[in-house]
Structures are given as structure tokens and as C-alpha cells.
Amino acid sequence: MALIGIARLAAQSDLLEAKRAVQYFEIPTRSILNRTKPGMPFEWTINPYRGCEFACKYCYARYTHEFMEMDATEFEDKIYAKAASAHLLRQELRKLAPRDHICIGTATDPYQPAERRFRRTRAILEVFARERGRYLGITTKSDLVVRDLDLLQEIARANVLSVHMTITTTDTALARLLEPRAPTPQCRLDAVRQLTGGGITVGVLPNPIMPGITDSERSLDRVAKAARDSGAVTFGGGPLFLMPSAQKVFFPFLEKERPDLAAQYREWYARSAYLGAAYRKTLAARVCRVRDRYGFDAGRVEYKPEVWVPEQAELFDESCGL
Numbered sequence: 001m002a003l004i005g006i007a008r009l010a011a012q013s014d015l016l017e018a019k020r021a022v023q024y025f026e027i028p029t030r031s032i033l034n035r036t037k038p039g040m041p042f043e044w045t046i047n048p049y050r051g052c053e054f055a056c057k058y059c060y061a062r063y064t065h066e067f068m069e070m071d072a073t074e075f076e077d078k079i080y081a082k083a084a085s086a087h088l089l090r091q092e093l094r095k096l097a098p099r100d101h102i103c104i105g106t107a108t109d110p111y112q113p114a115e116r117r118f119r120r121t122r123a124i125l126e127v128f129a130r131e132r133g134r135y136l137g138i139t140t141k142s143d144l145v146v147r148d149l150d151l152l153q154e155i156a157r158a159n160v161l162s163v164h165m166t167i168t169t170t171d172t173a174l175a176r177l178l179e180p181r182a183p184t185p186q187c188r189l190d191a192v193r194q195l196t197g198g199g200i201t202v203g204v205l206p207n208p209i210m211p212g213i214t215d216s217e218r219s220l221d222r223v224a225k226a227a228r229d230s231g232a233v234t235f236g237g238g239p240l241f242l243m244p245s246a247q248k249v250f251f252p253f254l255e256k257e258r259p260d261l262a263a264q265y266r267e268w269y270a271r272s273a274y275l276g277a278a279y280r281k282t283l284a285a286r287v288c289r290v291r292d293r294y295g296f297d298a299g300r301v302e303y304k305p306e307v308w309v310p311e312q313a314e315l316f317d318e319s320c321g322l
């Protein structure tokens with residue numbers, strides 16, 4: 001069968017490097033900014049890589065490798081660095097509206113191991129460091145983000161910037177099972193502390209919250225307390241979203257590690273990738289209680305940067321009712 005589109009580009013990509021079972025490729029791309037669907041908390045996303053070596057058992061983004069006609073498990077072993085990301089970004093930023101929010105790292109981690117070598121995320125941040133009045137968020141599970149503290153500080157002076165650290169559990173052994181190649185929870189908390197100490201606005205996300213695994217009030221409370229003690233200012237999350245491509249990895253994982261939950265999960269996710277409304281309501285109330293206990297903000301924190309273009313300042317004042 002002839003390969004088309006992204007599958008053809010993937011098949012033709014140049015091999016950059018191979019280590020263990022992981023291979024790195026460079027993939028050409030026509031665009032680096034992706035428009036989100038209405039209802040999302042940001043209008044644009046940037047993912048400098050396709051695939052993610054952190055190999056989280058629940059990862060929803062595995063389907064992106066299926067577009068390239070690969071198995072969902074290849075998502076963690078075949079990593080594609082997008083070519084010319086910074087160059088494309090410089091051109092594409094022109095099409096954004098002044099209040100558009102951009103989030104880096106929605107489908108793959110921008111600070112996964114590949115970033116140490118290929119520095120695509122850093123190149124993108126260098127572009128933002130020359131911008132004024134942008135709204136930028138970064139989501140990661142990696143302490144490598146601290147490497148870019150200098151750039152983050154520069155961006156935060158003239159743009160509204162927040163970093164979101166994902167911490168599903170403070171239990172190191174459980175995290176190792178769920179997120180086998182990601183930095184430990186303690187490494188992530190240390191990174192939160194270093195970022196907040198450097199003046200960066202940081203939120204902690206206990207996402208995805210997994211029924212029977214990380215959804216107890218005790219478990220969420222531990223993450224929230226550790227986040228607060230590390231200087232984070234926002235906290236919030238939602239339940240596990242489990243598409244068929246993610247089920248292919250998550251269900252066998254449960255059968256091996258949590259056989260007591262396997263049948264129940266198959267039933268919960270038999271008809272939909274989303275859990276039922278009653279569970280979502282109960283969990284939302286639990287997250288709210290935990291958040292309030294530690295005085296976190298629910299949403300994003302928007303501050304007025306030190307250097308700000310005048311027309312942006314006016315928009316900011318209007319949106320805050322000043």
C-alpha cells in the first residue's frame with residue numbers, strides 16, 4: 001500500500017541518532033503552530049517532537065504515531081524532531097491575534113530526552129524571548145526545563161508565561177510503573193522549586209487522574225501539598241481520557257500490575273474514552289477541596305509583565321476590568 005501524507009514523511013525521515021531501543025529522526029513539517037478546537041483553554045499548540053520517550057502507560061498521544069502507520073508502542077521508541085521549528089514559528093506568529101494563548105507540549109513532552117541533543121524547544125523559546133505581549137504556557141514532566149531558566153525569565157519579562165509541571169503521584173515506585181522513563185516526582189518538584197525561585201509562575205497538574213490509582217483525596221492532597229511547598233500557584237486536573245490507541249498499552253499494563261482493576265477499567269472505557277458524568281462530578285469536587293485547602297488558583301495566573309507593549313497593556317487592563 002502506498003504511504004501518503006505524514007506517513008510518507010515519517011518513512012523518508014533522516015535518522016539522527018539511535019540509542020537503546022530508541023531512534024531519533026528529523027521530520028519536515030509545513031507548520032509548527034496548530035490551531036485548537038473551540039473550548040480549549042488555549043488557541044494554539046506547539047509540539048517540537050512527535051513521539052515521546054517518557055513512555056507513560058496512559059499516554060493519550062499514542063494515536064499520533066498511528067497517523068504515521070506505526071504501532072502505538074512505537075510512540076516511545078521512534079522520536080521525530082520537527083525540522084526548522086524556530087524558522088517556521090517566526091513566520092507563523094504573525095497570524096496570531098493579540099490575546100491568543102499558545103501552549104507548548106500538549107501531545108509530547110517538549111523536555112523529553114531528545115531535547116538534550118536537538119534543542120528544538122530551546123530554539124522555539126529563543127523566538128519567544130524576542131516577542132512582546134504573548135501568552136505562553138509550557139507543560140512538561142521534566143526537570144530539564146530548568147536548563148532554560150534564563151530564557152524563561154527573559155520571556156516572562158515581556159510576555160505572560162506559565163510553566164505547568166505534571167505530577168500524577170508523589171509515590172516514586174508508582175510513578176516508575178506509570179511513567180517508566182520520566183524524571184521522578186522529586187526531580188519534578190525540585191524543578192518547580194527552582195523555577196518559582198527564579199520568578200517563574202508555575203502550576204502543578206496531577207493529570208491524568210486515574211480511578212483507583214491516583215484519584216484518592218489522600219493521593220491528590222500529597223501532590224498538592226508538595227506543589228504548594230515548592231512554590232506552585234495553580235493546581236487542577238481531570239480524569240484519565242483513554243482512547244483505543246492508549247487502551248492497547250494501558251489495559252495490558254493493568255493486567256500485569258493491577259489485575260484487581262483490569263476488568264473494571266475495561267467496563268468503564270468500553271463505550272467511551274471518557275468516564276461517566278457522575279464520576280467526573282465527584283472528582284471535580286475532590287480536586288476543588290484539595291485546591292482550596294492549599295490556597296491555589298484554579299486557572300491560569302495572568303500578571304502584567306515588566307516590559308509590555310502599550311496596546312497590549314490596554315487589552316490587559318480591559319480584560320481585568322481595570
Ligand code: SF4
Pocket residue numbers: 052053054055056058059060061107108109141179182
Ligand atoms: S510525558 Fe506526556 S507525551 Fe510523553 S509519554 Fe508521558 S503523557 Fe505522553
